[in-house]
Amino acid sequence: MEKQPFAPIESATTLAAVGDVHGDVPALFRLLDVLADSGIRCVIGLGDVGILWGRNSNRDVQKVEARLSANEQTFYWVDGNHENHTLIATYPTDRRGRRPISTNFIHLPRGHRVTLASGRALAALGGANSVDRSQRSTWWPAESVSGTDLATLGPGYADLIISHDAPEDVLALDNYLDKTAFMWPQIGIAYSQAGRAMFHRGFLQVRPKLSVGGHYHLPIDEAVGYAVGDHGFATRVVVLDTLQHVGTASVAMIDTGSLAIRFLTADGEELPVREPLTELTESMTGEWVVHTRDSRHRFDLDAGTVDRILGPDAQPEPSDRVRRLRSIDRCRLGERGRWAVEDLEPNADQLWHESSIIRHIVPVKSGGR
Known part of the structure; x- marks a missing residue:
């Protein structure tokens, strides 16, 4: 046996x-x-x-x-x-x-x-x-x-x-x-x-x-x-x-x-264990870079802005510039991101940006958690 x-x-x-x-x-x-x-x-x-x-x-x-x-x-x-x-x-x-x-x-x-x-x-x-x-x-x-x-x-x-x-x-x-x-x-x-x-x-x-x-x-x-x-x-x-x-x-x-x-x-x-970050939310502070398949998105949560940094295979868009971040609907690893932005000019229209699947969320400087 x-x-x-x-x-x-x-x-x-x-x-x-x-x-x-x-x-x-x-x-x-x-x-x-x-x-x-x-x-x-x-x-x-x-x-x-x-x-x-x-x-x-x-x-x-x-x-x-x-x-x-x-x-x-x-x-x-x-x-x-x-x-x-x-x-x-x-x-x-x-x-x-x-x-x-x-x-x-x-x-x-x-x-x-x-x-x-x-x-x-x-x-x-x-x-x-x-x-x-x-x-x-x-x-x-x-x-x-x-x-x-x-x-x-x-x-x-x-x-x-x-x-x-x-x-x-x-x-x-x-x-x-x-x-x-x-x-x-x-x-x-x-x-x-x-x-x-x-x-x-x-x-x-x-x-x-x-x-x-x-x-x-x-x-x-x-x-x-x-x-x-x-x-x-x-x-x-x-x-x-x-x-x-x-x-x-x-x-x-x-x-x-x-x-x-x-x-x-x-x-x-x-x-000590520090759980890896899986989501970016509006309640956080600091600067972050969100990596997607083709691009990177730089969030300055202290200044309330976001801009898109094109990757080598990304298609440029007229809106690739610093914009005011109005809200984050979804920014989680393994999912498509969605956040609301508007131009920095007064009375600008609010737009929704939808990204490809998010691969990394990386802090640019300390204090981001």
Whole structure:
């Protein structure tokens, strides 16, 4: 009879998602013990776990299983790019489509889906392309997300996607990648971007409320609006830091009902959370830039004005100038914006501006919240 894990993911009310482990068993054990002391039994690794690697894998797996058993925990994980994909594939999947490496150390294959205790749907999509591929002595082609993986994932909605890579158009991540591009060969950057684009295709298939991944070794918490055809949706995109970095967000405590998040360091210290902005309203102050598909709209809520900054593909309009902002009817991520404006001249007529789907809402200066 198949032995059951201590903490089935289906019954968890809180999930502890963990950034890259990179085979650091002592760091993982310290974190597992801290989580166990807080009553957390179900833990999810977001790729680059690196425990199942080479000739010492069986010994390391036994150590991890022993610690999980002592803590009555179960560790589920998606694969990253720094994994031995050939070795992972030697373990068969069970009747649920999961791959138990041991009773409580369980790999979630790409495209796997789970219905959580709250009724919310979780989708798993591991894999990523290594920017340092040409510099590595160990590399597996199976690190890349494939068309078969996306077919397994399917087009159905999921509230939460757990992954190694991150979706496209995340401003903080894109800015970081631009600043660090000098560190990598152009062929590696192109290969990495192709992998992210492939993951993004899967992300758009499920249109999640929350996306949680690792891979990039920095913490990010950003809300982004996306469009699929004429329809939009908003996602909170979280990227967790590696366990080897001190004092940053390496762990996300996810409430499976509300999808609320608390962040912890690798040592279990709780960090302050500032919920990402998803809507611009008239009650706010400061200057903001609202990004749509083709343009940007600069709101000065202190001066009560708004103007449109054309993107490279936007069509110019006679009204592309600073106007008085009369009211904001709707300015939310993932939706079309609508606000009333009028010319600055006295007795000007009021007009309604309707934008394409809103992608980002960015503060220009402090004091905007």
